[in-house]
Amino acid sequence: MGRQPAPPPTVSPDHTVRFLLDGEEVQCSGFAPTTTLLTWLRESRGRCGTKEGCAEGDCGACTVVVAEAVEGRIAWRSVNACIQLLATLHGKALYTVESLREPDGTLHPAQQAMIDCHASQCGFCTPGFVMSLFALYRNQSRADNDAVTDALSGNLCRCTGYRPIVDAAQRMYALPAPAEDADRRARETALYARLQALEGEADLVLAHAQGRYLAPRTLASFANCYADNPDATVLAGGTDIGLWITKHFRPLPLLLHLGRVRELAAIRQHDGALEIGAAVRLEDAFRALVAHYPDAAGLHRRFASLPIRNAGTLCGNIANGSPIGDSMPALIALGAEVVLHRAGQQRRLALEDLYLGYQQKALAAGEFVEAVRIPLPRAAGDVHFRAWKVSRRHDQDISAVFAGFALQYEDGRITRVRLAYGGMAATPRRAYATEAALLGRPFDAAALADARRALQQDFTPLSDVRASAEYRMRVAQNLLTRLQLETSGGARAASSLADLGDGGHASI
Known part of the structure; x- marks a missing residue:
């Protein structure tokens, strides 16, 4: 592949992490790049109001709020300090529970x-x-x-x-x-300017005996860094990598952070598709998706928790490639493709073709997911889309089965069908035999029966702590029944399913 030369640097790399804590600038250097924000708060600042509970972003005892300058406004995000790396605070403002009390002791x-x-x-x-x-x-x-x-x-x-x-x-x-709310607009305008100044234009480079941390500012710089260091760990939101640190105690010699790359933080509509960059947070990505596909609202609200969605990225979930990653079946059903990038060269790949096997992806050394492209409906109601999650707990739980379905009808017959599942195989996968059983037919009882049988050709699920193989297959088949009831004109039957919410397990 060709190499895209990085533009000549206009500023020297920065070797110090700078952020605001309670409005005061903090400068940090000489720390291990894997240092979590929680560790720094408790051990270096004595801010013990931020607690360690699970150390994996589940319990919320470590929740803090981060403010950042985003497109002319201040975005306030709750995040889990236990899996947020200290270095990623560069150019942001941090608030802990100790920050909220006013100087005279008045509580927030x-x-x-x-x-x-x-x-x-x-x-x-x-x-x-x-x-x-x-x-x-x-x-x-x-x-x-x-x-x-x-x-x-x-x-x-x-x-x-x-x-x-x-x-x-x-x-x-x-x-x-609070008293400060009296001139809140002016305060946020001033905060925005301070954060932009702290962020700066230089690449952030940290070195320590335990490893290095690189946070390039431009796409060209990031791509070239990764091409030169293909064994680096690419860090986006850290919601997965954070657990490698807190639970697995894994050494990470080189962290390459993409969160400061402007070009990767964009959401745009282009050539009939919604394009979401690799640095876009899950919360922002899902809001953009739901604006075009309202039936993705259940996926949005039931994907992890708000603090996780405020930190993690959609492309990070895709690149991780977990067989139980909730975003992939829905995106595969919609016909999404990924934009892959290596040293200035791009290529596109259908999302389902990215996954070769368990934790195996069709990525060359130094190649990364730059963006995901999701086709937009040509008109309202053009695509019958559903995304359903089945798990033991409604909020913040791992799926036993996740299903993404997209159908198009013409004259009462299915003219286009894409069905994808997570939790049923080593990777998120399309149900090709099931699609073939439905294509060109009215979605009647006979077609449904054939589709349910065909699903057993598509998948041989495994049993684990979340669900048995038999349960998974039965749930996957029953979701097809729900799809038939909701999209084929069975209004009375569909209305009886209203209490199912987003695919609650009790009703499947």
Whole structure:
């Protein structure tokens, strides 16, 4: 492949991580690149309100809020400090539970509401809940129950119960606003300028005895760095790599972070497709997808938790290639393709062709996923799309089965069909035999029966701690039945499925 020369550097590489903590600039250097934000907060700053619970981004006891400058505004994001690497804070503003109290001791409404509603017992998880509520308070002037439960989807409490915590989420909006909110717009404008100045234009380069960390600023610089160092670990949101550090204690000699590359942070419509760059957060990516495919709303809300979606990226989920990665079956059903990049050269590949086997991908050395392209519907209702997740727990759980379906009809017959499943094989896969059983036919009882039989040709699922092979096959077949009821005019039958929500396991 040809090599795209990087433009001559205009500034020297930066060797110091700079960010704001409570509005004061912090400069960090000389630390191991695998240092997590949680470790730094507790051990270097004594901020012990941020707790370590699970150390894998599940319990929410470590939740903090990060503010960053994004397209002319300040984005406030709740994230898990236990799997957020300290180096990725460069150019951002950080807030912990200790940040919220005003100088005179007045508590933030999110804190005071927790007290007023008796929403804490043992208190271990309470700072994490407060920070999730603080992010909600910053992002929305009021919130309904759906917004509240979504904001708290990454926080677990086993002693208080959620009713008083949800009550506190509503109560905080009725309390007097913090003094700083009086000139909030001016404060955020000033914060935006400070963060842009901290971010700078230089590549970030950190060196330590335990490894190196490179965070290029441009696509050309990133691509050339990876071509020169194909054994580097590409870091996006860190929601998977963070566990390699906290759980597996894996050495990572070279981390190559793509989060500072402007070109990879874009969402755009181009040539009839929605193109989502590799640095786009899952939360932003799903919002863009749901705008065109409203039936992806269940996928959006049930993909992990809000703090995970605020950190992880859609292309990172794709590149990871897990057989239970929830995004891939839905995107495969929609006919998505990935844009692959190596040293200035691009190629496109159908998403289903990216996966060769368990944790095996059709990527050359130094090649990475630059973007994912999702075809847009030509008109409203043109594509009957469904994405259903079946898991033991509704929120923040790993799928037993995930199904993505896309159908098009003409004169009552199926003229185009793409069916994909996760959790049924070593990779996310299309159900080709099942598609063939449906193509060109009305989706009637006979076609459904043939499709259910054909699914057994497509998959031989395994049993594991999440589900047995028999359960997986039965669920996968029953999701076909649900698809037939919802898309073939069976209005009465479909209405009886309204209580299934997003494919809840109890009804399958």
